[in-house]
Amino acid sequence: MAIILNDFVKEVLTSPCYGFVCTINESNQPVMTRFFGFKYDDPLETLTVYTFKKDAQRVIDELSDSAKLAATVSNAMDFKTIQFKGTYQRHYDVADEEMNYARECNAKQVEIMAMFGISKEVFASWHFEPSVAISINVEEIFDQTPKVNAGNKIN
Amino acid sequence: MITEEMIPGMQGALPSALATVDESGTPNVSYISQVFYVDDRHVALSNQFFNKSLRNITSNGIATVNIVRPDNLKSWYLELKYKESKTDGELFENMKMQLDAIASMSGMEDVFKLHASEIFEVVKVDEVIMS
Amino acid sequence: MKAEIDNILDLIEHQKNVVTIIHEVSSKVNSSLDLDTIFNSVFNLLDRYFDFKHIMILLVDKEDPGQLKVAASHGYDGMGIGAAVPIGKGVIGIVAKNKKLLRLSNIRRDLNYIKSASASDIISIDLPGIENCASQLAVPLLIQEDLVGVISVESPDLNLFNKNDEELLEMIGVQIGIAINNARQFNIIEFTNAQLKDLNENLERKVKERTRTLAKQKDKIEVQHTLLEAQHAALEEEQNKTQKMLEKIETLFGQQVSKEIAQELVTMEGEIDSKLYDVTVMFLDIRDFTAFADSRAPEEVASFQNVVFGELLDIVREHKGITNQILGDGIMAVFGAPVTSNSHAFDAVTAGYAILDKVKELAEEGKIPQIRIGIGLNSGKVIAGNIGNARRKQYSLTGTTVIIAARIEQLNKVYKSQFLVSEEVYREIGKNRYTITELGDVELKGIEQAVGIYQLA
Incomplete structure (x- = not known):
């Protein structure tokens, strides 16, 4: 069930954006971690987000076959935000070619953080290696831009 | 629970991720501009739009929020339990003043109104692992 | 542990600067009735001790009490004295309306947020201040709970002001309130004198009246002087206390x-x-x-x-x-x-x-x-x-x-x-x-x- 991405989603995904990925633990408490990069296919079936392994462990520990995940991507400048929801597909340590791509993603985060007034030096205190990738079978996409009635389904 | 060190992460310099869960057990993540410090066991969120996150919170009372210090990026996850909605008092007035000040700069004070301050108890604090 | 000690040392340094600045501002308030002189020295002291680069003092407009006008400013290149802020508009206007201080950390982002979340087009209201302001702290100036003006500091940097700055600016605000009150009382007396002058044909009587009023005024200033000297003594004592604290790194604040x-x-x-x-x-x-x-x-x-x-x-x-x-x-x-x-x-x-x-x-x-x-x-x-x-x-x-x-x-x-x-x-x-x-x-x-x-x- 691939989802055809519309212009709005593509615009947000290619803009300077940042995100969090989230699941819930056995006591129904949301558990999340920041991701510094992602990759996706178009039409969309799988969204893969890159996270810092040490902090992502709290999320990974909760990932079983049927685990539900949400990942939100937001443009740092205009607040346009989309949220992906779906189920857990797999997770793996990022290596080789893919790690090079992930490093490029992290480098882009520098400019996003600069928009928030965070310097390169300070940004470097957020380590991202070793990285772990979390892949989600995306089922739904929502427009999460803050406004009245935010949260409309896009697909 | 909330230490002095965390307070700079609660002044709205960087957006905070707010994670909730709906009745079917699906997580929901959105961004909010500020988590407000109330006291060392409580925080508040502003309710301007009645959106999904707040519907989730008020139905099951559970949320996790991420706060970040802008000076050194130290961050924390706060596990929250919903307590009550306030529409008056010093905290509400202060949050309302903030919104009024910004909205009135754009002539939007009639559109952007603070409906309520939503008060949460902090039940657990986890520091984000940075390195 | 080191971070904690650094924090305490920072706090002590801040406290020392607060004591110094309040001491200097109050002695300025005591020695002058000229508000411009007082405002400028407040600006210079805030800049020197706390690195506040953009400061303004606005007073309630006498002709139109629905607005404030900039009475003095520091760090605004060419910004016109007399620029108006309607009460209820912007940070300063809202502080005036609520008579409560307000501190914001990320105004640019908040404005963007309002823009992006608005369906309709946005008009931007022209208010005095720096372009690209991110952090602002504004404190109402009150005499007996009546609003007379607002003092505001701002910066293009994020998250610049904190709780300590709130307290500092509140104390400065009290001193400025005293200065405005003194100046007003003085003006009332001046005005009364002018009226007497017009009404009174008798030169001898006129001279007598004026002498008496001036003597009263002099007495009043002397009393204020005595009171402020007492205040200084108290502040000096505070300063000594702070010094001791430095040596012991013990918290003795609050006495x-x-x-x-x-x-x-x-x-x-x-x-x-x-x-x-x-x-x-x-x-x-x-x-x-x-x-x-x-x-x-x-x-x-x-x-x-x-x-x-x-x-x-x-x-x-x-x-x-x-x-x-x-x-x-x-x-x-x-x-x-x-x-x-x-x-x-x-x-x-x-x-x-x-x-x-x-x-x-x-x-x-x-x-x-x-x-x-x-x-x-x-x-x-x-x-x-x-x-x-x-x-x-x-x-x-x-x-x-x-x-x-x-x-x-x-x-x-x-x-x-x-x-x-x-x-x-x-x-x-x-x-x-x-x-x-x-x-x-x-x-x-x-x-x-x-x-x-x-x-x-």
């Missing part, structure tokens, strides 16, 4: 000298207005305190002060008085305000005797060294009231009555006495209750008429 007054005022119901009261004013001085203090260890001096002042404050309170100022070596107390009383003179006299007895008793028990104290009392009318806002109040007394009381206390040196009162007090307390020696009419410095002085001890 504010004015706590006593604050407590008294907090227990009052309702507001305390500036009004005319019939009171008895007491000045008390510990003789040769400086010599005593110099010859002892600081701990001994402090313990002596704690014992003596602790007792004095209790006695004053037990006799329905309030201690208005604590100086290093003495106190000023008032009986009959803010709660009016018919027995203020009697209360003050019995309090005076009780103090003399207590000091003697403490010395006999060996709790303090043998000391001599001097007490001066005078009864009459004073203007008393609070200047400041609900959180920071300053209860001040104004009038010749206060100056005369201070001068009478000083006469103890001349007569080698301990307890002197004016004829006004003597008349109030009745002649036969005490052993009283009449010393006759005495000329007092700065007072036109000689004052009848009586020795009670």
Whole structure:
């Protein structure tokens, strides 16, 4: 069930954006971690987000076959935000070619953080290696831009 | 629970991720501009739009929020339990003043109104692992 | 651990700067009635000690009370004095409307947020301030809870101001409120003088009137001077305390000298207005305190002060008085305000005797060294009231009555006495209750008429 991405989603995904990925633990408490990069296919079936392994462990520990995940991507400048929801597909340590791509993603985060007034030096205190990738079978996409009635389904 | 060190992460310099869960057990993540410090066991969120996150919170009372210090990026996850909605008092007035000040700069004070301050108890604090 | 120590050291440094700046601002307020001079020195001090680069003071527009106008600014290239802010618009306008301070950390982002979340097009309202402002702190300027203006600091940097800056700017705000109040009172007197000048054809009378008004004004400024000097002494004491703290890295904050007054005022119901009261004013001085203090260890001096002042404050309170100022070596107390009383003179006299007895008793028990104290009392009318806002109040007394009381206390040196009162007090307390020696009419410095002085001890 691939989802055809519309212009709005593509615009947000290619803009300077940042995100969090989230699941819930056995006591129904949301558990999340920041991701510094992602990759996706178009039409969309799988969204893969890159996270810092040490902090992502709290999320990974909760990932079983049927685990539900949400990942939100937001443009740092205009607040346009989309949220992906779906189920857990797999997770793996990022290596080789893919790690090079992930490093490029992290480098882009520098400019996003600069928009928030965070310097390169300070940004470097957020380590991202070793990285772990979390892949989600995306089922739904929502427009999460803050406004009245935010949260409309896009697909 | 909330230490002095965390307070700079609660002044709205960087957006905070707010994670909730709906009745079917699906997580929901959105961004909010500020988590407000109330006291060392409580925080508040502003309710301007009645959106999904707040519907989730008020139905099951559970949320996790991420706060970040802008000076050194130290961050924390706060596990929250919903307590009550306030529409008056010093905290509400202060949050309302903030919104009024910004909205009135754009002539939007009639559109952007603070409906309520939503008060949460902090039940657990986890520091984000940075390195 | 190191981070904690650094934090404490930062806090101490901040506190030191606060003490210094309040000291300097209050002495400026004391020495000048020219608001521009005062505002500019406030700006320079805030820039020097706290690195505040963009500061403005706005005052409520006299012609249109629905808006504020920029009265003075610092760090705004070419920004026009007189630029207007409607009450209720923007950070400054909202602070004015609510009469409460406001601190914002990321205004740029918040504005973007409003823009992106708005369906309709946005008009941007032109308000004075820096472009690209991210952080702003604005504090209302209040006189007796009435809004007179706003002081605002801003910066293009994120998250720049904190709780300590709020407290600092509030204290500065109180001082500016005092300055504006002083200037206004002065202007009213000036205005009255001008009217008298027009109305009065008689030159002699005119000169007389004017001289009297000016003399009153001079007296008033002298009283304010006395009060501010007392404040300075208290602040210096604070500064010494801070110094000790540095050495020990112990937290000793909170022993504010004015706590006593604050407590008294907090227990009052309702507001305390500036009004005319019939009171008895007491000045008390510990003789040769400086010599005593110099010859002892600081701990001994402090313990002596704690014992003596602790007792004095209790006695004053037990006799329905309030201690208005604590100086290093003495106190000023008032009986009959803010709660009016018919027995203020009697209360003050019995309090005076009780103090003399207590000091003697403490010395006999060996709790303090043998000391001599001097007490001066005078009864009459004073203007008393609070200047400041609900959180920071300053209860001040104004009038010749206060100056005369201070001068009478000083006469103890001349007569080698301990307890002197004016004829006004003597008349109030009745002649036969005490052993009283009449010393006759005495000329007092700065007072036109000689004052009848009586020795009670």
